[in-house]
Amino acid sequence: MTVAADSLQLATDLGQLLLRKKYSITTAESCTGGGIAYSLTAVPGSSAYIDRGFITYSNKAKQQLLAVRSATLLQYGAVSEQTVCEMAQGAATAAGADMAIAVSGIAGPDGGSAYKPVGTVCFGFYLNGQLASSQLVFAGDRAAVRQQAIHYALKQSIALLTAEAN
Incomplete structure (x- = not known):
């Protein structure tokens, strides 16, 4: 596996x-399968x-490793801003980190719905006690969705750190 040049530059800038x-x-990753931590x-x-990251592909892993509440998963689903915020908070707590990136999505080719089509990815960011989230829909095949998600997560992390009061 190689890191795309643009993701490597973003990872360098973030570092x-x-x-x-x-x-x-x-990191707390589902659909990206550790790609952000790899970058x-x-x-x-x-x-x-970076000391550690979490690949929590299943709901069980999200609950056991990141303290995502079963009620959140039942009400909103694994691919939701509510879930990724709990993932980010749980990862930051478990790792004792100042910042956490959480990602959950539907990379495809199956699994989408009218409400959450293939390419839907939710992002949660924890930074010193503050949470932020977003949801995007990416185009392309499974690999393209995953790469775009990694790129966005790194880019958004840089934006959050840059915007933070010094």
């Missing part, structure tokens, strides 16, 4: 911001800001 702020980061750890010296 520099984390180092400058003396922050640590963790982050492709950067030399990344052990200074």
